[in-house]
Amino acid sequence: MNTESIAYGLPRLNEPAPAFSAKTTHGDRTLADYKGKWLILFSHPADFTPVCTTEFMGFARNHDKFKSMNCELLGLSIDSIFAHLAWVRSIKQNFDVDIPFPIIEDLKMEVARAYGMIHPGAADTQAVRATFFIDPNGVLRAMVYYPMSNGRSINEFVRLLEALQTSDKYGVATPEAWCPGDKAIVPPPKTVEAMNERIAEGPKQGMEVTDWYFSKKSV
Structure with a gap:
């Protein structure tokens, strides 16, 4: 039995997403800051890793598409702000891709634990590839988990957001x-x-x- 999961609980669909307050590469952010907008909160195991780099570039390339759908992006890993800033700069230098969205510093793993991003079977000190869709009312609408070894499809997240918004509207x-x-x-x-x-x-x-x-x- 995973007592750690029981102690911290796991987020559940169609219930309020866990509130958070965190430092990011774009300043302090809270869940309340995104009220009235969709939010995709996503974690990655670590900065300066190749799979994560491809994912961040994928999110960056679709940033304008998400914005046009009233959706903000917010990354997270258990790394420092300084590591995030250096990695963002490295991506720009090596791939000429700007990362336009904030990245949470989660050294104490507070947000990662609240959202069930820590899976001891995968890694005790890194967040797995977890993605959370939070609607404009702060309700958690979808969760997607990927293994440490395999990158996510950002196109699928665009499609899923379009599907969620279509279901709500019609x-x-x-x-x-x-x-x-x-x-x-x-x-x-x-x-x-x-x-x-x-x-x-x-x-x-x-x-x-x-x-x-x-x-x-x-x-």
């Missing part, structure tokens, strides 16, 4: 590999009357009705 779900422009899934009916109405009237309402529980529509 009250729909999204199927596997959904992308903007694809049809979304309409929630299934919950009564016999609604089921019969879906089968009879769904196509007239612009739905693609495969069966009573499986219908799609354009959004």
Whole structure:
């Protein structure tokens, strides 16, 4: 039994994200600073590591896309501000990529523990590759964990954010590999009357009705 996880707890979907106050490469930041915006909070094992470097460049290249979707980015590792600054400078010098988002200094592992980023089976003193989607109301909407050895797909995070925002706006779900422009899934009916109405009237309402529980529509 992992008593450390029990002691600190783990964040849970559709509940308020753990509050934090931290020093970053762009000054002090708190979770409350992002109220009214989406926030993607993501951790990396360590500065000056090759896989993390590719991920940070991927986030940087998609920074404007996230901004256009009312989403801010916030990185984290258990390194000092000075290490973060030196690494950001190194990325600029070696790859000509600017890192436009803040990186949290988490030497005491306070944020990492609050968000369940420390997995002793992977490393006792480093945060695993964890990514958290927090909505404008401060609610945790998605969590994605990757192993230390493998980099994340930033394009997938763009797609997931688009899917979450589409579900919120239209009250729909999204199927596997959904992308903007694809049809979304309409929630299934919950009564016999609604089921019969879906089968009879769904196509007239612009739905693609495969069966009573499986219908799609354009959004």
